Amino acid sequence: MNKPTKTAIEPTRTQDYPEWYQQVIKGADLAENSPVRGCMVIKPWGYALWENMQRVLDKMFKDTGHQNAYFPLFIPMSFLEKEAQHVEGFAKECAVVTHHRLEPDPNGGLRPAGPLEEPLIVRPTSETIIGAMYAKWVQSYRDLPILINQWANVVRWEMRTRLFLRTAEFLWQEGHTVHATAEEAMEETRKMLEVYADFAENYMAVPVIKGEKTAGERFPGADVTLSIEAMMQDRKALQAGTSHFLGQNFSKAQEIKFQDQNGQMSYAWTTSWGVSTRLIGALIMTHSDDDGLILPPRLAPSHIVIQPIYRDDAQRSEVLTYCQSLRKELSTQMLGERAIEVSIDDRDMRGGEKKWYHVKRGVPLRVEVGPKDIAKDAVFVARRDTGEQVSMSRSEFTASVSKILMQMQQNLFDRATKLRADHTVKIDNLDDFRAYFTPKNAEQPEIHGGFAECHFASEADVAEILNELKVTIRCIPMDGDDQGGPCFVTGKPSGKRAIFAKAY
RNA sequence: CGGGGUGUAGCGCAGUCUGGCUAGCGCAUCUGGUUUGGGACCAGAGGGUCGUAGGUUCGAAUCCUAUCACCCCGACCA
Incomplete structure (x- = not known):
């Protein structure tokens, strides 16, 4: 007695966007929640999509001189402790392994036994374990650069999870490179961001803004974090990829040093960069409609x-x-x-x-x-x-x-680009800013806002209003050609505009 | 960790306030039949320790206590 419905997915995007997202995934049979808290099962159709992404990205990495390798899932806790900022950034969301076997408990169940001398953490990211190996591999300037990528799973014990967008365990690739000079490392950081932007726009048909993160939004332990930011159909921003210039922070913490041409010992310069299964979330929320998933032909498992x-x-x-x-x-x-x-x-x-x-x-x-x-x-x-x-x-x-098929690929990109253009505004005063990011219906917020391009002089000045409206500074666009202007809160002069938006 | 909510068939729910025959319904599944240019119909069938453990009672899905799990809202985050 199931009457045909107007749309294949209910609710529709305008009715309830978060629920629509879940239903698209269910309807397309991409993934589902598992019995393990916060962890998803990626089903064949979803995994085939990921494999296509992997295949294309992997070739791009190889074409830019990188090689694949694999490092351990477990990281000795002491490794993580070496870089202070890094510890602070990740300590709260780490899964910790403290025992190495199970034994029967009196109630007929099992309990952990055999405590480890040093707890192991399940990698939230691999800078420290990879850095420890790099310290051994790097002796001379002739050993540089090291350009390695790994495809892996990582675990971040998030409090709230959503399929693909934020799960406790997720799949990704992480590139880790070592260079003799800061310039070369920075160039690598930029180069990989370009690779990500190329992939996002030309394969995923997702237009992205390349930019630099502010100090407050930076990766723990990085000197510079670059990201690509995309706008979803609910006009919220999604960080789709990041590339970090780590300076000498990790090389100093982990003694990655080398003898240069002049016989001098120097600390190396490192980078890291990654994209994850979150890209699938980006794909879904950029293109899909009220009848379900829409795949860009270049990544579709079946055309x-x-x-x-x-x-x-x-x-x-x-x-x-x-x-x-x-x-x-x-x-x-x-x-x-x-x-x-x-x-x-x-x-x-x-x-x-x-x-x-x-x-x-x-x-x-x-x-x-x-x-x-x-x-x-x-x-x-x-x-x-x-x-x-x-x-x-x-x-x-x-x-x-x-x-x-190529027309379809282009059409999806154009459609997403138009949506972003239609919902990107320059804002120069607090009232407009507040109005832009405040939904008319406070109880059940309708889709509202978008990207606001604003000047700001310091993060501290805008922290309060951002916190109040749940808006974040997404990035300072690299391609911006802005001439400077007054901070929208304080009126203090600032250089380039930044993108402000609500975000996933 | 705070505030709220939910645990009943594979999925979605009703029943709980006011305890009472054999615990229901929709979808899905299976069988048979009719259909077939578009999310079918008819008939039948299978499937449940009502989250768990105690307690009250002649009798508990329902009341009481404890406990576990999950979801939503916050704080944190790719």
């Missing part, structure tokens, strides 16, 4: 699903044969460097149900093929991004499929 339509066995075999040949023909087409992925969904399932299954999963193109289509050698094509459905000849479709 086209062919849905055969038939009534009886005779038609079935005729239609399936046609679909198989269509599939084969489409599979030879390329989308960029990747072959187009085509699947045939011939499950015994009602047509409408099957259609919505793929709509919710965000497959870019859905192609229906039935006897009537075959009779005129045509296919019925539905585009996920626009919802447009057209019948076209088979030859026309196969000839243009690659172009259509």
Whole structure:
């Protein structure tokens, strides 16, 4: 008795954005919560998406001279203690291993036994364990630079979690490099931010702002933190990737030093940079609509699903044969460097149900093929991004499929760019700022605000109002060409504008 | 760690205030049939230690006590 609903996902974005987000994930079967507090299970469709992201990023890292390696999950507690800022930043959210076996307890259960002499922490990030190894590997300037990346899981014991956006355990990559000079390390920091921005915009179709974090928002232990910031459809900011110039902080703490050309001992300069499964959250919240997930073709695990339509066995075999040949023909087409992925969904399932299954999963193109289509050698094509459905000849479709997918990729990017442009404003006084970030409905805040470009002279001056409105300084954009102006709170002169926004 | 809430079938819930036959409903699942260019219909079936442990009672999903788990709101964060 389940009546067809107007939208495949309920509630809609405007009704309840956070709940919509959860339902999109559920509808697309990307992931679900696990019995382990704060930890998610990434299901095959979600993991395939992550694998595509990994494949592209990994190539980008290799193309910029990096190699992959793997370092331990566990870090001796004393390692973390070495860098004071770093300890302070992460100590409160670490999982700590204190025992190395279990024994039966009197109640028939198990209890930890065999206390460790030194507790191990599960890595929240690997600067310290990797730094300890780098200290051994670096002796001479000839050993530099070291350019290593690792794909790993990390654990941060967050108080509140949300699928993909913030989970206790998440998957990521972390690059860790060592350089002889500050300039070279800073160049590496910038270079990797560019890689992330390139990936976000050209593969994820998510427009990002490259910028520098303020002191208050910096990575614990970094001298400079750069980030890419994206705007989600609820107009909140999401930090999608970070790249840190760590100066000599970690090399001094961990004795990463080398003899230079002149025989002098110097501390090395290090960087670290990472993106995580959070990118999937960014993807979802940038493109999806009230019918579910929308995937940018370049990262979609499957580009086209062919849905055969038939009534009886005779038609079935005729239609399936046609679909198989269509599939084969489409599979030879390329989308960029990747072959187009085509699947045939011939499950015994009602047509409408099957259609919505793929709509919710965000497959870019859905192609229906039935006897009537075959009779005129045509296919019925539905585009996920626009919802447009057209019948076209088979030859026309196969000839243009690659172009259509690239158009979709571009359309998603343009759409997201427009949303951001429509909700980015320059604000120069406190009243406007407060009005911009205050929802009309205090009980159930509607989607409001966006990015505010403002001048500020010092973080302390704006701390109070930011705290009150739950707004943060996202970054000081690198590409900004602003000429300076007065702080929106104090009127004191400031250089460049910063992006202010509510954030995930 | 504060404030609020929820634990009943795979999922979503009703029943609890006011204790009482065999604990219900929707979706999902399974079987049979009818359907089939679009989120089907009919008939039937399976599936529950009512979070856990005590207590009150002739009798507890329901009342009392304790406890655990999870969710939401805050403080903290990729």
